[in-house]
Amino acid sequence: MAPQLSFSVRRKEPVLVAPAAPTPHEFNMLSDIDDQEGLRFQLPVIQFYRNNPHSHTTTDHPAKLIKEALAKALVFYYPFAGRLRELDRNRKLMVECTGEGVVFIEADADVRLDQFGEELQPPFPCLDELLYDVEGSGGVLNCPLLLIQVTRLACGGFVFALRLNHTMADGTGLVLFMNAVAEIAQRGGGGAVSNSPSIPPVWRRELINARNPPSPTCVHHEYDIVPDTRGTIVPLDDMVHRSFFFSPGVVCALRRKHLPAHLRDCSTFELLTACLWRSRTASLGADPEEEVRVMCAVNARNKFDPPLPRGYYGNGFALPAAVSRAGRLCGSPLGYAVELVRQAKLSVTEEYMRSVADLMVARGRPHIAVVRSFVVSDVTRLGFLDVDFGWGKAVFGGPAKGGVGAIPGVLSFYIRFRDGIVVPVCLPGPAMKRFEEEIERLIKEEPPTTEQDSTTPPLHAIGSLIPTN
Structure with a gap:
């Protein structure tokens, strides 16, 4: 269980950091x-770093x-230092590269x-203090595209928190940018502009533009128009935020207990997505x-x-959807859901x-379907933990919470934590209790044709169930 923790943060006035x-x-x-x-929407990310006096002098504030x-x-x-503009024609977005800069906050915390x-995972105490919402910075158009806060802790460690306008980059792109900052920081920061990043940034957004004329050729259930005929949109009041940790032992047990032989080679992503x-x-x-549907973020770069x-x-990703009747999904063996998730991924x-x-242009850039929908994004391989500003790798690195997005409560991330995966989930209070029971039942349930394996991990191996603050 997360500690009941409160602390105070002293912030300097936010500033705009320009190139x-x-x-x-120019207009891109x-x-x-x-x-x-x-x-x-704005995507929050947070990185925690230990004190490392061997990397920098102890008088250096990491924010500097x-x-x-x-x-x-x-x-x-x-382009990150510019501002987004929307063309009247078909709501097309472009960034005006004004050089105005990104919002930056230097802070100190008495914690x-x-x-x-020890269980450093979302939701984090006082997140709003570690990633302060500067007035006028939280929109999509005509405002800063990045907000960064660096908070020095009482132990000499620090927290690097960032909020990204998601239209500008995905997780892969954000890590490229963070590593560019980190590389330059490791070279010493001050003085003239350092050499370019080891991986030069590429804009080239025209590479995945619509054809002329736009002509969608595939089925895209992720953009289906789904009426909320029975009031089934998840309510936003009484939302509870908890994280579920899946150790390698639990993943192995789920695979062994619930999947037939021909599906036991499925990926951990496919298995966890089916379970969740x-x-x-x-x-x-x-x-x-x-x-009901689940949408899986699939990196399509390759x-x-x-x-x-x-x-x-x-x-550079797609959100293919697996679709099923709710009764069949919940009443079938887990392998049914695994196969649907696998087919959705392979469709990209x-x-x-x-x-x-093409569909974006033809239909006016629609939102994904949100009625009876769930979205999952695996960021375990993107390298958040490896971003090193000179103090070593992060203790925790990745999305700051689940449930973010234009429609709160729909999105969960798979985040690397120790030797396993932590998944922040947002649900209304009563539904969260039932969700916990469903996950526990899956882990405890024995396959109908085999005896219990004495090596099955105990229930507590799923990790902490952490209530929001």
Whole structure:
């Protein structure tokens, strides 16, 4: 259980950090994947770092070094220092590269890293203090595209928190940018602009624009128009935020207990997505005859021929949907859901991405379907933990909470934590209790044709169930 923790944060006045050298004033169009309605929100990320006196002098405030490195990185990633504009025609987004800068906050907190507890995972105490919402910074259009706060802790460690306008980049692109800042910080920060990042940034958003004329060729259930005929949109009041930890032992037990031999080679993502989708559907009490869906964020960079450039930092993923009647999903063996998730993932090809771009233009950049829907995004391999500003790797790194997005409560992330995966989930209070029971039942349940294996991990191996603050 997360510690009951309160602390005070002393913040300096927020400032705008502009590129450290002149940058072009130009208008750059976002791709037709970037500017869809479902990505027009702010994505919070948080990184925790231990004190490391061997890397920098103990008198250095990490914010000073990171601020200087940020200004230099923005010379190369200068669109981040601009502002989004929307064209009247078909709601197309473009970034005006004004060089105004990104919001930066330097802060100190009277709390030590160890006071956050050993189970350092979302939701985090006082997140609003560690990532302060500066007035006028939280929109999508005509405001800063990044907000960064660096908070030094009483132990000498620090918290690097960031909020990104998701239309500008996905998780892969954000990590590219964070590593660029980190590389420059490790070179010492001050002085003239350092060498370019080891992976030069690539804009090239036209690479995944719609065709002319747009002609969607694939089925896109993720953008179905689904009427809320029975009031089944998840209510936003009484929302509870908890994290579920899945150790390797629990994943192995789920695979062994619930999957037939031909599916035991499925990925951990496919298995966990099936478990969470089915348990969430049951916890919300969906009508057995109504359709439910889960959408899986699939990185499509390598689906193109040739692949998108290594330094491409725009949104390069699709959200294919697996669809089932709720009754069949909850009443079938888990392998049924695994196969649906696997088929959805395999549907993503270069043509699928081009079809999504076409659909965006043809239908006015629609939002994903949200009625009876669940969205999952695996960020375990993106490298958040490896971002090193000179103090070593992060103790925790990744999305700051689940349930974010234009429609709160729908999105969960798979985040690397120790040797397993932590998944923040948002649900109304009563549904969360039922969700916990469903997950526990899956882990405890024995296969009908085999005896219990004495090596099965105990229930508590799923980890802490952490209530929101």
